[in-house]
């Protein structure tokens with residue numbers, strides 16, 4: 153895991169350096185990317201980008217049915233976000249494959265599941281989207297529906313929401 | 327109860343309003359279920375007895391929300407009814423109106439004012455959020471804080487004066503702090519109120535024992551699910567009149583949101599002694615319809 157991460161950081165760093173000259177040829181995909189994922193502009197990879205410290209108590213991660221449960225929830229959430237009339241126009245221009253992977257990593261990391269988060273920080277990821285409070289509420293509602301579908305108890309759902317809620321300040325105006 | 331009938335009619339017009347708010351791209355119904363509180367006894371967004379720092383309805387920072395409510399409480403010797411309307415604007419401001427009816431029923435005859443004698447009161451309210459975001463500031467201890475005003479006008483001027491009240495009109499000012507502890511699924515509210523109201527104003531304002539004083543309100547609610555909350559509340563009241571003692575009020579409640587258009591609150595309230603009749607307790611039922 154560690155070596156893969158180091159390798160990845162290296163790839164990103166190299167990509168950053170060669171970015172100008174190699175503008176025509178796409179940068180190689182980092183080690184953690186999944187098939188079908190678009191390559192994004194380089195950034196510094198760090199768990200701190202997840203925007204919240206992990207929960208110490210494993211019970212919540214287990215209530216989410218581990219990484220497999222989180223994958224199902226995020227799959228559902230992201231699919232809902234791409235079809236919900238309240239959010240689809242924001243999502244349409246972006247890479248569904250990557251969002252699913254990084255969002256699932258983030259939730260797993262925050263719930264103390266031991267996953268590394270390899271995505272961008274919340275301010276960078278949502279820059280220029282013009283997100284407002286009602287976008288956030290729409291996403292939270294869809295996340296609640298996805299967690300309900302996975303059978304996550306309401307109290308455990310709220311443990312995650314309490315971690316995610318303050319991130320609103322990083323990504324939206326109000 | 328009669329008031330619930332006229333509510334049905336009013337719901338239709340509110341829903342039509344919701345449609346036009348959507349057409350105007352005001353993003354209605356974008357807040358999460360129950361997060362505006364329900365309509366309390368004075369028509370403000372809160373619990374049953376307390377006014378909270380949240381704004382009513384389902385309009386978030388970019389939208390407006392509005393609702394109508396009808397409430398009835400059957401106490402041992404009296405009946406309290408109320409209906410009203412409220413709107414929340416941009417998650418910052420709330421305006422409300424409520425009309426309360428305090429029906430003395432058979433007790434009216436025993437009090438010598440006539441069977442079915444009913445006091446009415448109009449309450450005009452406004453509330454503004456000063457700081458904080460109860461829902462999203464989960465990493466901060468600072469609660470959402472709001473200031474509010476409620477202007478009350480009683481229609482039984484002569485009688486409340488005869489009972490010893492100094493006025494049939496009065497204005498309450500309050501400061502409310504609401505904190506949602508999401509990780510614990512708990513909502514906590516504390517409010518301080520400056521008021522001279524006797525029995526919420528239904529028996530006038532001020533009296534031989536005093537005028538304006540500072541009173542407190544507290545609510546604790548446990549969120550059992552997205553739609554269902556259970557809670558308990560306490561509210562202190564002045565004791566200004568000489569002919570009868572006034573006590574503090576408590577309630578336990580359950581609030582259920584069927585969806586963003588309809589919620590029901592059921593409570594068991596204890597308003598204490600009212601006009602010499604002891605221990606006025608009973609069932610409180612409130613319907614709220616809006617967007």
Ligand code: HEM
Nearest residue numbers: 239242243246247254255258271272277287288291316319
């Ligand atoms: C607490 C709430 C939210 C969290 C935790 C969150 C988390 C994330 C994460 C982890 C990523 C991936 C970053 C990366 O791949 O480097 C992402 C990207 C994205 N998010 Fe969010 N997000 C939230 C709210 C929202 C909302 C409200 C919207 C819009 C309605 C939104 C729209 C997007 C879009 C379109 C992307 C793709 C950006 C890109 O690929 O460049 N997010 N979000």
